[in-house]
Amino acid sequence: MIQVQGLRKSFGRQPVLQGVNLDVATGEVMIVIGRSGGGKSVLLKHLLGLLRPDAGAVLVDGTDITKLRGAALEAVRRRYGVVFQGGALFDSMSVFDNVAFPLREKTTLGAGDIAQRVEEKLAQVGLVDMGHKNPAEISGGMRKRVAIARALVTEPEIVFFDEPTTGLDPILVNTIHRLIQDLHRKFRFTAVMVSHEIPEIFEIADRVAMLHEGAIIETGDARSIQNSANPIVQQFIHGAVEGANHAA
Amino acid sequence: MTDGSASPETWPRPARWVEALGRVTLYLVESLGRFGGFLGETVALVFIPPLKLSRLAGRVYFIGFKSLTIVILTGAFTGMALGLQVFLTLQRVGSEAFVGPAVGIALVRELGPVLTAVFVTGLAGSALTAELGIMRITEQIDALMVMALNPMRYLVVPAILAGIISFPLLTAIFDVTGIYGGYLVAVILLGLSPGTYFGQMHAFADMTDVMVGFWKSLCFGALVPWVCTYKGFHCGHGAEGVSRATTEAVVLSCVLILVFNYFLGTVLP
Numbered sequence: 001m002i003q004v005q006g007l008r009k010s011f012g013r014q015p016v017l018q019g020v021n022l023d024v025a026t027g028e029v030m031i032v033i034g035r036s037g038g039g040k041s042v043l044l045k046h047l048l049g050l051l052r053p054d055a056g057a058v059l060v061d062g063t064d065i066t067k068l069r070g071a072a073l074e075a076v077r078r079r080y081g082v083v084f085q086g087g088a089l090f091d092s093m094s095v096f097d098n099v100a101f102p103l104r105e106k107t108t109l110g111a112g113d114i115a116q117r118v119e120e121k122l123a124q125v126g127l128v129d130m131g132h133k134n135p136a137e138i139s140g141g142m143r144k145r146v147a148i149a150r151a152l153v154t155e156p157e158i159v160f161f162d163e164p165t166t167g168l169d170p171i172l173v174n175t176i177h178r179l180i181q182d183l184h185r186k187f188r189f190t191a192v193m194v195s196h197e198i199p200e201i202f203e204i205a206d207r208v209a210m211l212h213e214g215a216i217i218e219t220g221d222a223r224s225i226q227n228s229a230n231p232i233v234q235q236f237i238h239g240a241v242e243g244a245n246h247a248a
Numbered sequence: 249m250t251d252g253s254a255s256p257e258t259w260p261r262p263a264r265w266v267e268a269l270g271r272v273t274l275y276l277v278e279s280l281g282r283f284g285g286f287l288g289e290t291v292a293l294v295f296i297p298p299l300k301l302s303r304l305a306g307r308v309y310f311i312g313f314k315s316l317t318i319v320i321l322t323g324a325f326t327g328m329a330l331g332l333q334v335f336l337t338l339q340r341v342g343s344e345a346f347v348g349p350a351v352g353i354a355l356v357r358e359l360g361p362v363l364t365a366v367f368v369t370g371l372a373g374s375a376l377t378a379e380l381g382i383m384r385i386t387e388q389i390d391a392l393m394v395m396a397l398n399p400m401r402y403l404v405v406p407a408i409l410a411g412i413i414s415f416p417l418l419t420a421i422f423d424v425t426g427i428y429g430g431y432l433v434a435v436i437l438l439g440l441s442p443g444t445y446f447g448q449m450h451a452f453a454d455m456t457d458v459m460v461g462f463w464k465s466l467c468f469g470a471l472v473p474w475v476c477t478y479k480g481f482h483c484g485h486g487a488e489g490v491s492r493a494t495t496e497a498v499v500l501s502c503v504l505i506l507v508f509n510y511f512l513g514t515v516l517p
Contacts, residue, residue: 048394074396082394088387102395160394 001026002158002192007046007056009039016042018214019056029184029191031201034211035236040194041085043211044162047192048082049073060158078106081151081159081189085166087143089135089150095122096131099150106154121149125179141172145179152183161193165200173197177204198237202226210236286404286478293398293405303406311372311407311473312414316421318367323422326359327351327429335434344434348445349452351430356453356461360423361415362509365468368418369501373476376407377497380480381490389481404481407473415469416462423461460516467512468505475501 002024009017016039024030034040045051046058049065057064065076089098099118103109109117122131125145135143144164151159161180165173177197181204184191195201201208202222209219210233218225218233228234256267334350380403383389392399427449434440476497483493 045390048390050390050393074398077394077396080394080396082391084387084391086386088391090388090391091382091386105397106395 001059001061002047002190003057003059004043004047005057005059007043007058008054009042009046009051010054016214017046017053017056020211020214020216022209022216022219024190024192026190027188028206029180029193029204030207030209031193031195031205032209032211033196033198033201033236036196038211039214040211041162044160044192044194048080048160049077078154079157081154081156083144083147083151083159083161083164085162085164087135087147089143089146091135093135094131095127095133095135095138095146098135098146099131099153102150102154117153118149121153122146124152124183125149141168141175144168144172144176148176148179148183152187152189155187156189158190158192161191161195163194163196165195165197173200177201180204198239199226212236282482283478286400286481287474289400290404290408290474293401294409298401300402300406303402304409307406307410308413310375311368311410312418315368315371315414315418318371319364319418319422320425322363322367323360323425324429324432326363326422327355327426327431328433330354330359330426331430331433332438334430335438335440344440345444345448346452347430347434347440348447348449351434352427352449352453353457355423355426355430356457358461358509358513360419360426361461361464361468362505364419364422364465365415365472365505366502368415369472369476369498369505373472373501374494374498376473376476377480377483377494378490380477381483381493384481384483385486385490399481404473404477407477408470411469411473412466413469415472416465419461419465456517460513463516464509464512467508471504471508472501475504 002022004020004022007017007020008015020039020043022030022032022043032040032043042051046053046066049058049068053066056066058066060076060079063076065073068076089095090101093101096118099121100114103114103117107114118131119128122128125148127142127145127149130138130142130146135146138146148164164180165176168176177200180191180193183189184204193201193205202225205222207219207221208225209216210225210228210230211217212232218228218230220228225233226237228237234240256264259267330351331347334354335344335347338344338346338350380389383403389399389403392402431442431445435442435445479493479497479500480490483489
């Protein structure tokens with residue numbers, strides 16, 4: 001279980017997170033929505049231990065990771081898989097080597113076993129026979145799928161997705177969402193996803209949390225968010241220009 | 249009296265100057281601390297296994313082998329220019345026999361280590377900064393961290409060790425090609441006897457001179473990758489951040505090479 005308690009973070013004099021509270025249950029798909037520049041990625045970086053908060057805590061199964069460093073933090077991160085917004089594939093390596101990299105570095109598996117698992121993961125994300133390609137030679141959608149394969153190849157307990165469908169066409173958005181849904185059903189990992197793909201995310205989310213002006217203003221299942229009485233939530237999910245939340 | 253809770257913009261001008269000075273001082277101290285801490289962590293990781301030998305070999309190829317052509321080329325022309333000017337100068341006082349030792353000592357003690365380090369900074373150091381900077385802005389360094397892998401071990405330690413291995417070897421190659429460049433001009437083109445060129449060099453230059461050049465190149469071999477990887481690792485946002493980091497890395501490396509060259513020259517025999 002992940003618990004975010006009173007998380008605060010400012011960059012210089014600019015407050016970004018102003019007391020975020022959020023609980024993510026084991027095995028659920030939690031999707032954090034909110035306007036661009038609203039602090040969703042900053043929140044995710046705190047969950048990953050890449051940023052340290054000014055105040056507050058991030059508890060992963062009761063351990064506050066904001067207090068951890070070095071080997072202790074690495075031990076928590078061994079349970080993680082992360083799909084970055086741009087994929088963050090290593091451009092000096094082939095698709096195969098990108099997916100194999102965490103296995104080579106973090107496990108004692110032999111070359112044959114690694115090759116088998118990599119091919120299996122690439123097949124699960126629909127990229128058979130693409131292993132020899134360089135990340136620069138494949139499309140944006142394929143890069144996202146390689147990133148998903150790399151994140152899942154170590155069979156992590158918790159997977160974080162940072163806007164995994166940004167910049168993709170609607171068909172690819174649905175393809176990636178369906179892929180995440182299928183993989184979640186199969187592997188039952190806890191998923192935390194940052195996204196603003198409305199309404200597509202309602203199909204895959206167990207719960208949705210709305211981050212607005214540095215705080216979670218509403219949490220609930222897809223239906224309760226869609227029927228929320230909060231005008232800011234309504235304006236966001238309907239993409240209305242006029243409303244409680246003024247367009248930037 | 250200044251209200252402590254008021255924003256600095258509302259303070260009287262002298263108080264704002266003091267605040268700005270304090271802010272700059274704190275920034276400098278913090279940057280120096282980060283810079284030193286970066287090297288400290290790298291040194292510690294050298295002695296904590298595992299050492300990534302395949303990455304080290306890749307970096308030796310990148311910094312050392314790929315710089316070979318430019319080092320040979322610049323070494324030869326530096327030696328030729330030096331041979332020509334020293335010959336013409338010493339000819340005025342009838343001492344052209346000392347061209348060999350003058351070229352040899354100047355190259356081995358000063359020009360070899362300094363120019364090699366400057367050229368390798370421009371060639372490999374800038375590329376190192378740009379590569380790490382792009383890895384930073386495309387979240388590849390974050391990806392390593394969340395895979396529970398230490399990016400310093402993968403990206404910085406091999407680069408600094410490769411610099412320590414490559415710089416002395418490249419400097420030796422620069423020195424040798426430079427000496428033969430001087431030979432080409434002084435002996436082949438200007439008619440100095442080959443025996444005089446090498447004989448006088450042998451008489452006046454000794455192992456102490458070679459060791460001064462070696463220690464300098466070893467020092468620059470750690471310094472240049474340290475500066476370049478640090479700047480890449482801590483680059484700003486976007487293409488502008490990478491570009492600024494690369495410029496700063498090259499400028500800072502070159503300035504530090506010259507500063508350290510002077511101080512090492514005063515300390516070493």
